[in-house]
Amino acid sequence: MAIDSYGAASGAARWDLDEVVNQLRVSREATHNIRHQGRVRELPSRAQLVQILEGLAAVLFPTHYGRPNLTDESIDYFVGDTLNTTLDRLHEQVRRGLQFGAVAPETEEAQAQAALSITRAFAATLPQVRALLVSDVQAAYAGDPAATSIAEIMLCYPGMVAILHYRLAHSLHRLGAPFIARIISDIAHSRTGIDIHPAAQIGASFFIDHGTGVVIGETTVIGERVRLYQHVTLGAKRFPADASGQLIKGTPRHPIVEDDVVVYAGATVLGRITIGAGSTIGGNIWLTQSVPPNSNVSQAHMRSD
Numbered sequence: 001m002a003i004d005s006y007g008a009a010s011g012a013a014r015w016d017l018d019e020v021v022n023q024l025r026v027s028r029e030a031t032h033n034i035r036h037q038g039r040v041r042e043l044p045s046r047a048q049l050v051q052i053l054e055g056l057a058a059v060l061f062p063t064h065y066g067r068p069n070l071t072d073e074s075i076d077y078f079v080g081d082t083l084n085t086t087l088d089r090l091h092e093q094v095r096r097g098l099q100f101g102a103v104a105p106e107t108e109e110a111q112a113q114a115a116l117s118i119t120r121a122f123a124a125t126l127p128q129v130r131a132l133l134v135s136d137v138q139a140a141y142a143g144d145p146a147a148t149s150i151a152e153i154m155l156c157y158p159g160m161v162a163i164l165h166y167r168l169a170h171s172l173h174r175l176g177a178p179f180i181a182r183i184i185s186d187i188a189h190s191r192t193g194i195d196i197h198p199a200a201q202i203g204a205s206f207f208i209d210h211g212t213g214v215v216i217g218e219t220t221v222i223g224e225r226v227r228l229y230q231h232v233t234l235g236a237k238r239f240p241a242d243a244s245g246q247l248i249k250g251t252p253r254h255p256i257v258e259d260d261v262v263v264y265a266g267a268t269v270l271g272r273i274t275i276g277a278g279s280t281i282g283g284n285i286w287l288t289q290s291v292p293p294n295s296n297v298s299q300a301h302m303r304s305d
């Protein structure tokens with residue numbers, strides 16, 4: 001009798017596949033059907049979205065994220081061609097994502113058409129997105145004494161990666177592609193440790209310095225020229241439930257941070273409270289109440305032991 005490298009007789013059942021596969025089917029069929037309303041849904045591809053993000057970054061900032069050898073003559077051709085390929089790919093991912101929405105378009109044609117409208121509208125927002133990102137880079141340069149150049153910020157700052165992904169994801173979210181937007185925010189989260197929900201609203205000139213561990217929740221509203229440091233949480237304080245005990249989704253439950261606010265490292269700001277314009281929130285503060293404009297919130301006592 002032949003014995004293979006796993007020490008099992010060849011031809012004999014090695015893994016009890018029948019048994020495991022049967023049990024997996026029983027378990028699977030108890031939770032979901034491979035068909036949803038009669039159709040097999042294709043999940044969006046995270047790998048494709050990574051490529052799409054590379055393309056979009058290159059289109060927005062060709063010399064930093066595209067190609068280093070572009071010339072005055074070639075740059076528009078590079079942008080046009082990259083944009084064309086990237087939008088084709090994005091259209092397919094948006095189409096797939098729509099199948100998982102609460103109200104998915106009924107027919108395949110309707111899906112493709114809706115995905116086309118969203119992708120076209122998204123393309124039209126790119127100049128506006130770029131203008132916001134330029135304001136963010138400038139805010140980083142102005143807000144960090146350690147920053148020596150714009151190129152350093154573009155290539156080395158996790159806050160820049162996070163805000164680039166967020167601004168693209170937010171545009172897709174607003175245009176009706178929330179699932180794709182959510183995957184993009186998770187790609188940024190895994191790259192940077194910064195978790196920004198695509199539905200959060202963030203004004204121009206936003207800067208997150210260092211960034212690791214920052215969390216910005218779904219219904220957060222951030223004004224202009226706001227600066228955050230690492231491990232800041234803009235989170236929800238409580239999760240109201242309906243009569244049947246199910247959590248109520250989508251209610252405003254995260255902070256409003258007005259213009260020109262700085263929140264230092266480790267601050268936890270919870271609930272639908274307002275941090276008034278021009279305020280400074282000190283490191284490691286636990287804040288669950290609104291503060292008026294120009295407040296300076298810091299630890300009441302410093303321990304020296």
Ligand SMILES: CC(=O)OC[C@H](N)C(=O)O
Binds near residue numbers: 218234
């Ligand atoms: C950031 C945060 O509050 O997270 C808690 C929960 N995911 C929510 O959105 O309410």
